[in-house]
Amino acid sequence: MSEGSARSDLVAGYRQMMAAGLGTGSSGNLSLRTARGMLITPTGAAPATLEARQVVAMSLAGRAGAGQLLPSSEWHMHAAIYWARPDINAVVHCHSRYATILACAHRPIPAVHYMIAIAGVDEIPVAPYATFGTEALAGSAAGALGQGRACLLANHGQIAAGVSLDQALAVALEVEELAAIYWGSLAIGGGKILSQEAMMEVRTAFAGYGQQHD
Numbered sequence: 001m002s003e004g005s006a007r008s009d010l011v012a013g014y015r016q017m018m019a020a021g022l023g024t025g026s027s028g029n030l031s032l033r034t035a036r037g038m039l040i041t042p043t044g045a046a047p048a049t050l051e052a053r054q055v056v057a058m059s060l061a062g063r064a065g066a067g068q069l070l071p072s073s074e075w076h077m078h079a080a081i082y083w084a085r086p087d088i089n090a091v092v093h094c095h096s097r098y099a100t101i102l103a104c105a106h107r108p109i110p111a112v113h114y115m116i117a118i119a120g121v122d123e124i125p126v127a128p129y130a131t132f133g134t135e136a137l138a139g140s141a142a143g144a145l146g147q148g149r150a151c152l153l154a155n156h157g158q159i160a161a162g163v164s165l166d167q168a169l170a171v172a173l174e175v176e177e178l179a180a181i182y183w184g185s186l187a188i189g190g191g192k193i194l195s196q197e198a199m200m201e202v203r204t205a206f207a208g209y210g211q212q213h214d
């Protein structure tokens, strides 16, 4: 993929994320791994007016070429995930409502619905709280993510990752849906959590049938 089309994909992904209701204003940020580091949305980017040329190219050590806008304040978090996970090529961060409600209550999302398998885990963990934009938060998020594709950030929001931007966005949408379902199940006395055996069967089926599940 050329850098030009990667920039356009990132802008389209940002608009898609906001159109899907995963954030308000300019909250949330997205990145894509590149040969030289990553492309990331600039700080304070408004989805309607963000242009592909405004996307920031930087190394994973934080070096950005001159004449660019400032990268998202969460660039440390994106870079830490790429350092830790060679299999991950895209990272999405947002403050979607239900994921954030659970994050504020420090409640991980258990296997209350089988679609949690999309996140690659049986329970979506909560990364311990650290101030936004800090290296402490980057370490906390990368640690909680582990080998999965999603985690909640305490008192903050959610992080979703994938081999592609499409996958990372699909995971972010699913995390928000799972969070809403779990929140709703708690409101009526608590959902019944699927067993490890049941989740193992789901993972096997997902591996065999890709995305062809409903």
Ligand SMILES: [Zn+2]
Residues within 6 Å of the ligand: 028, 074, 093, 094, 095, 132, 156, 157
């Ligand atoms: Zn945030």
